Amino acid sequence: MDTIEIDQIDVNDRTYCISYPLEDDLLASSIARFGILVPLGLTERKPPTLVTGFKRMEAARRLGIDRVPHVFLDLDNHGALLASIGDNMKRSLNTVEKACCVEKMNALGFPKEDIYEMARLLGLPARGETLRTARAVNSMEEGAKALVARHNLPLPVVEELLWFDAEELASIVRLVDPLRSTVGLFREVVRSFALLKTKKGRIAFRELEKETDMEGLRQSLKRATHPLLSRLEKRLEKIRETSDLPPHIRVKVDPVFEKESIDIHVRARSQMEVDDALERLETLSHQGFFGSIFELTHGSTDRN
Amino acid sequence: MSSLTVRQTETRGSIVRNCPGTRHYVCCGYKTIDLVEGCPLDCSYCILKGYLNSPGISVHRDTAGIIEQIEGAVASEKAHVLRFGTGELSDSLALDRRLRLNQPIVKFFGEAKGPLLELKSKWASIDHLKSCLNPYTIVSFSLAPQAIVDAEEKRTSPIRKRLRALKEAQGSGCFVGLHFDPIIIYDGFEEDYRRLIDDIARSIDLKRVIWVSLGLLRFLPSLMKVYMREGRRNLLAGEFIMAEDGKYRYVKAERIKIYRMLYAQLLGWEPGLFVYLCMERADVWEQVTGIRQIRQSDDLIRLFDSRIREFYGGSR
Numbered sequence: 001m002d003t004i005e006i007d008q009i010d011v012n013d014r015t016y017c018i019s020y021p022l023e024d025d026l027l028a029s030s031i032a033r034f035g036i037l038v039p040l041g042l043t044e045r046k047p048p049t050l051v052t053g054f055k056r057m058e059a060a061r062r063l064g065i066d067r068v069p070h071v072f073l074d075l076d077n078h079g080a081l082l083a084s085i086g087d088n089m090k091r092s093l094n095t096v097e098k099a100c101c102v103e104k105m106n107a108l109g110f111p112k113e114d115i116y117e118m119a120r121l122l123g124l125p126a127r128g129e130t131l132r133t134a135r136a137v138n139s140m141e142e143g144a145k146a147l148v149a150r151h152n153l154p155l156p157v158v159e160e161l162l163w164f165d166a167e168e169l170a171s172i173v174r175l176v177d178p179l180r181s182t183v184g185l186f187r188e189v190v191r192s193f194a195l196l197k198t199k200k201g202r203i204a205f206r207e208l209e210k211e212t213d214m215e216g217l218r219q220s221l222k223r224a225t226h227p228l229l230s231r232l233e234k235r236l237e238k239i240r241e242t243s244d245l246p247p248h249i250r251v252k253v254d255p256v257f258e259k260e261s262i263d264i265h266v267r268a269r270s271q272m273e274v275d276d277a278l279e280r281l282e283t284l285s286h287q288g289f290f291g292s293i294f295e296l297t298h299g300s301t302d303r304n
Numbered sequence: 305m306s307s308l309t310v311r312q313t314e315t316r317g318s319i320v321r322n323c324p325g326t327r328h329y330v331c332c333g334y335k336t337i338d339l340v341e342g343c344p345l346d347c348s349y350c351i352l353k354g355y356l357n358s359p360g361i362s363v364h365r366d367t368a369g370i371i372e373q374i375e376g377a378v379a380s381e382k383a384h385v386l387r388f389g390t391g392e393l394s395d396s397l398a399l400d401r402r403l404r405l406n407q408p409i410v411k412f413f414g415e416a417k418g419p420l421l422e423l424k425s426k427w428a429s430i431d432h433l434k435s436c437l438n439p440y441t442i443v444s445f446s447l448a449p450q451a452i453v454d455a456e457e458k459r460t461s462p463i464r465k466r467l468r469a470l471k472e473a474q475g476s477g478c479f480v481g482l483h484f485d486p487i488i489i490y491d492g493f494e495e496d497y498r499r500l501i502d503d504i505a506r507s508i509d510l511k512r513v514i515w516v517s518l519g520l521l522r523f524l525p526s527l528m529k530v531y532m533r534e535g536r537r538n539l540l541a542g543e544f545i546m547a548e549d550g551k552y553r554y555v556k557a558e559r560i561k562i563y564r565m566l567y568a569q570l571l572g573w574e575p576g577l578f579v580y581l582c583m584e585r586a587d588v589w590e591q592v593t594g595i596r597q598i599r600q601s602d603d604l605i606r607l608f609d610s611r612i613r614e615f616y617g618g619s620r
Contacts, residue, residue, distance in 0.1 A: 232555075258556055260586075260587045298591065300557075300560070300591055
């Protein structure tokens with residue numbers, strides 16, 4: 001393989017770079033052990049610039065490698081960007097990278113149909129809004145971009161993050177980035193932030209800082225956006241606590257208190273267990289356990 | 305509204321349909337005549353934004369065919385008085401001065417002297433219809449506090465004009481309907497609704513109001529994003545849950561509280577008013593009105609039949 005000194009390459013030219021983030025510890029440790037196995041693609045300009053291999057280049061620099069294997073690619077601007085995208089599509093791209101592909105194609109003047117075709121290949125909706133979102137994602141602050149990449153957030157969630165101004169977004173990033181979360185929970189939390197902003201006009205971030213996990217944050221936001229529902233939940237919890245329901249009897253209540261009916265589930269392995277369960281249910285009924293629950297499911301209580 | 309694109313559509317299939325009720329929520333058995341699809345009034349909360357997937361407005365002009373469909377529906381229903389409305393997929397009156405779609409339908413109902421036609425609107429323009437209005441046409445207006453009209457129904461007629469139009473309709477021999485739908489929870493809504501009901505009671509003859517509907521704001525999930533993106537603070541001030549019909553609705557306990565308040569205020573002015581809940585659960589009906597027997601659509605339709613008998617006589 002031909003090699004070239006890194007100093008001879010214009011490594012600051014990122015025209016064709018769609019990788020984010022460039023730092024990749026796994027790749028760096030592989031290169032440290034085996035070296036760069038796939039040559040970097042370079043333009044034939046003087047000095048040459050990178051077309052493919054931005055992550056490899058970053059790893060090489062971090063490892064203090066001064067020569068890298070390369071091939072020169074005889075490509076125009078469009079061809080070079082497509083080569084870069086094609087090279088990266090061998091792995092799964094995060095939303096920042098997908099947005100970057102779309103935005104760079106747009107910036108380099110690709111026809112709309114070609115951009116939409118690429119969007120489809122990347123699993124993004126082929127519509128004008130995607131172009132606007134891609135531009136906005138590219139303009140995001142570094143912290144927000146890192147959040148999107150680190151948590152592997154899909155485009156719909158990223159679109160919702162874009163509803164916030166830069167200051168709000170920075171606060172959200174600061175709150176949620178350290179917390180472990182599923183994408184679904186993340187989305188619910190972002191939605192709650194947006195709802196809170198719409199309802200109150202502002203978000204009191206300081207009051208949320210005490211939360212140390214995503215579920216706690218979700219609950220805090222819910223108390224702010226849905227105080228009545230949260231109170232109903234709390235009362236149901238209290239009713240359950242005082243009933244001392246045995247584990248083989250479960251009473252399922254609609255979590256949003258819309259359905260008037262409740263489901264009672266009994267697990268029994270013998271006639272005796274059935275009799276025990278029925279006796280327990282009868283006692284609970286006489287104690288007003290079910291009546292209290294029906295007050296909640298019928299919305300009939302005056303103590304809301 | 306003159307800059308709007310209104311296109312004529314060939315009438316294929318039925319445009320006289322059953323109101324799309326949903327399970328678990330009691331439907332009133334209304335029939336819709338979709339003369340126009342799409343609405344120029346563009347209210348911020350409009351559920352049509354979630355239902356109609358083509359921009360612009362389509363109109364059906366095949367009057368003879370439409371009347372034939374209405375006759376077919378009437379002929380197939382022996383047990384109840386059918387109520388039809390043209391305000392489901394559009395506003396009944398917003399474009400009518402220009403398009404003159406309602407006139408032949410209004411005349412048809414006047415001659416049929418059985419089923420009822422309801423013109424449901426937020427656009428106070430009935431002059432062009434006055435010559436053909438008849439007791440079998442119900443002129444109805446959706447009503448909301450002026451604060452909501454100003455913020456969320458910007459292209460509609462102000463409330464004072466709607467009330468004046470209702471009074472004129474009563475003067476022309478029509479019964480009228482009032483629709484508090486959507487009722488929106490926002491800061492100070494209780495006082496605004498109290499004043500609105502007072503204004504209505506002072507403006508029109510409540511004894512000649514055939515029905516009043518109450519319906520709290522509910523909407524498709526896709527509209528939640530729209531409301532948030534547009535910063536619709538009024539619309540999202542209350543607490544919404546995802547209900548069994550896949551729509552966002554206010555928490556049930558809150559709905560009951562508000563319905564009770566409005567129900568009491570309305571009956572306080574006229575105890576004989578017929579107030580119904582639009583698409584609500586049986587237990588909400590019971591909590592609000594004390595009526596236990598509204599479990600399904602047929603039960604509510606029977607209530608309507610009896611109300612119609614009060615106004616028109618007859619045996620059905």
